[in-house]
Amino acid sequence: MIDLHTHTFFSDGVLIPSELVYRAKFLNYAAIAITDHIDYSNMDFVIPKIVEVSKVLTDNYEIFVLPGAELTYIPPKLIGAATEKCRKLGAKIIVVHGETKAETVPPQTNLSAVKADIDILAHPGFLSEEEAEIAAKNDIKIEITTRNFHKKTNDAVARVALQKSAKLVLNTDAHQPDNLLTKQIIKETLAAAGLEENYYEIMLKNSREIISKYQKGAKER
Ligand SMILES: [Zn+2]
Numbered sequence: 001m002i003d004l005h006t007h008t009f010f011s012d013g014v015l016i017p018s019e020l021v022y023r024a025k026f027l028n029y030a031a032i033a034i035t036d037h038i039d040y041s042n043m044d045f046v047i048p049k050i051v052e053v054s055k056v057l058t059d060n061y062e063i064f065v066l067p068g069a070e071l072t073y074i075p076p077k078l079i080g081a082a083t084e085k086c087r088k089l090g091a092k093i094i095v096v097h098g099e100t101k102a103e104t105v106p107p108q109t110n111l112s113a114v115k116a117d118i119d120i121l122a123h124p125g126f127l128s129e130e131e132a133e134i135a136a137k138n139d140i141k142i143e144i145t146t147r148n149f150h151k152k153t154n155d156a157v158a159r160v161a162l163q164k165s166a167k168l169v170l171n172t173d174a175h176q177p178d179n180l181l182t183k184q185i186i187k188e189t190l191a192a193a194g195l196e197e198n199y200y201e202i203m204l205k206n207s208r209e210i211i212s213k214y215q216k217g218a219k220e221r
Pocket residue numbers: 007012013037175
């Protein structure tokens with residue numbers, strides 16, 4: 001299993017990175033990204049810490065740990081610039097906190113996100129056809145989430161994304177250990193999103209595509 005959207009207590013998760021990662025390894029994860037919430041107040045503090053611990057954990061725990069960041073409530077027109085700053089600080093997986101219907105995310109967040117050099121648009125709420133088209137063209141993955149409330153629009157998101165050939169990934173947005181992936185959670189989430197159970201293989205391939213970009217240093221990541 002691969003999960004490219006998780007939180008630790010460097011933002012609002014309950015676990016320290018080492019415990020989150022070890023618990024994921026215990027559940028047979030192959031790879032995990034730590035993507036704590038960041039904005040202009042904390043990116044320069046949080047990201048280097050996550051970069052450092054990701055290396056230590058990858059070297060010692062037989063699980064590939066990617067340092068990332070979730071751009072959260074960033075003014076939409078600054079998403080591109082903030083992404084660039086996060087990459088300079090060492091973040092490999094850039095997730096944008098999309099316009100979930102469970103919250104009041106600034107309008108235009110989804111559209112700005114798919115135009116920036118990000119990896120994943122998380123819980124987009126309702127994805128427009130235009131957003132899906134741009135995501136497909138820019139190879140930005142669209143998230144299907146296992147997270148409560150955010151997951152309510154998964155079926156609509158999956159439908160529009162697939163119509164426009166945008167690629168889907170499955171992430172947990174875990175804030176606590178029982179949010180991490182299990183076979184049962186995957187099965188239930190895919191069914192509710194209107195996807196076949198074996199569609200998870202394609203989502204895994206899409207997640208691996210993101211990871212291999214980083215491993216090969218493509219786009220100088
Ligand atoms: Zn959070």
